[in-house]
Amino acid sequence: MENDAYIGPGKLRSRYGDLSLIENKVDLFHDQIFGWHLNIALQITNADGTTPDQWVAHANYAALQIVMAYPETIAKYWHGFTGRQSDEYFYRGMCLIYPQIDRADPRQQKALETLYFWSRCAMYHGTLSRVEIPGDVNAPDLQIDPDREIMAINVHQFIPTLINHFRGYCQMLKDPANVERRTAFLTRFDHDHII
Helix, strand or coil: CCCCEEEEEEEEEEHHHHCCCHHHHHHHHHHHHHHHHHHHHHHHHCCCCCCCCCCCCCCHHHHHHHCHHHHHHHHHHHHHCCCCCCHHHHHHHHHHHCCCCCCHHHHHHHHCCCCHHHHHHHHHCCCCCCEECCCCCCCEEEEECCCCCCCEEEEHHHHHHHHHHHHHHHHHHHHHHHHHHEHHHHHHHHHCCCC
């Protein structure tokens, strides 16, 4: 393998310096998740109104395919989990992003299961799902009907919510006093990356 390959969007391995340092690992993680996933989804949908020159017509569904891995990813890093329990960590990630979700409420848990199966799994494995994209850019982030197993995801709200969550998480990781989060992050980062 090439020693100085691209490991971040447009950035060679040498740009990140000593990757045994947590600060550099956080920078790389930020660049990979934001630059290769969240920002691409933001740009192609113009979800925040700042990238009209990069907007792609009818890209909302493709943008969701890009970002629906985020809840599972962020939960595995948050908890330092290195296993493969995709559904459980998707649910945990959604609860990190939306702390008002109450998994003890059977309807809310069913809504999470519906979201996981019909957005995250169906979009990746079957390319079809029961996800509707609202025409109104001011519609809520998520509307889920667990009884009918359908949902509406407004990318113009959902993608910026994910980006704000991710920025907050990265800020948290930069605080040396946040030992628990940093330790969990390093466990998952070192599992995922061969540097």
